[in-house]
Amino acid sequence: MKMVKIYSTQTCPYCEMAKEYLAEQGIKYENYDVAGDEAARKEMVEKSGQMGVPVLDIDGTIIVGFNKPEMEKALKLNK
């Protein structure tokens, strides 16, 4: 099982799409709301070198934005 973390905000539509996509694929993830949680915000900036959401951490692979092909690659969903 892959370790998937998503750094998001509650209002961000692309975060919602990324979560929906993970759910559709039956993948469990941990969600960090970077608006309320300064420690998570710092962690996200350190990992991705930037502040835009969403950021995904899939077993150490960092993906900025909702990028389906990159997610598929990191999750090894590619057939």
Add this chain to the structure above:
Amino acid sequence: MYELIIVGGGPAAISAGIVSARKKIKTLVIADSFGGQWIMAGDIQNFIGTKSVSGFNLAKNLESHLKAQEGIEVKQAAVLKITKKGAGFSIEIDKGETFEAKTVLIASGSGHRKLNIPGEKEFEGKGVFYCATCDAPLMKDRAVAVVGGGNSAFESAISLLDYASKIYVLDRAEILKADEINQEKVRNSGKAEIIAGVSITEIFGDKMVSGLKYQSCDGGEIKELAVEGIFISISRIANNEIVNGLVEVNQAGEIIVDPKTQKTSVDGIWAAGDVTDVLYKQGNVAIGDGMKAALNIYSYLRIDNKK
């Protein structure tokens, strides 16, 4: 061969798709995503018939309304090019496939425009943002700037009111275009300052943005603001690459249409929504124009050509 191919997945395309499906026009809608710019819009308060709806939910509703139409075909892909072929058109998509149609409706909307100033590209995502709905919550207790003076700029400022400690709104124009109700909300918040008639000359910082420089449009000294976030919401650019050289566009690159019918300069091609030279770039207007286009395409296919 389709009777109609609609390019786009925003309000204009979806409205046209629903009308054409109900008219039983053999239609294919090709879009790389559905809902258009409304995906990014925060709270929409002028969608007629609904007091308040989140842009994301409205976008989802549009998509499901389209997909519920019997007989409509929908393909998720990016259109690369449209060319004339025989009496109709050939549409090439990113997966190498091509489709043919008698008529085409371009509803590819618009994309965000950049300021093209030093620091903008370097700090993208590092304090320079184009979607306030997405990134406003990161600006908790921080000073920010919004660049632009239209409704989308003021809506960005409104989303920031809940988080930022100070909001500067900067625009080139002296008289701002945004609806008075939006301007009032920002002005009366007690934490916003509106600086009109200026242009941003530079964005600076170390790893992340720490400020910007601006100058009044009539020259004058360059001033600095200390901000950690800069939200750029200036006028947008028409997504016209797919019809490059095929239809007539104005100086801003917007497709020129006949406002009564949405016809372009090329027989068989219509356009609607933000990609056109329509004066008002609004979702409600795009929906009306998409509908006009589909009704006129119906006349063209089934009535005019039968005479």
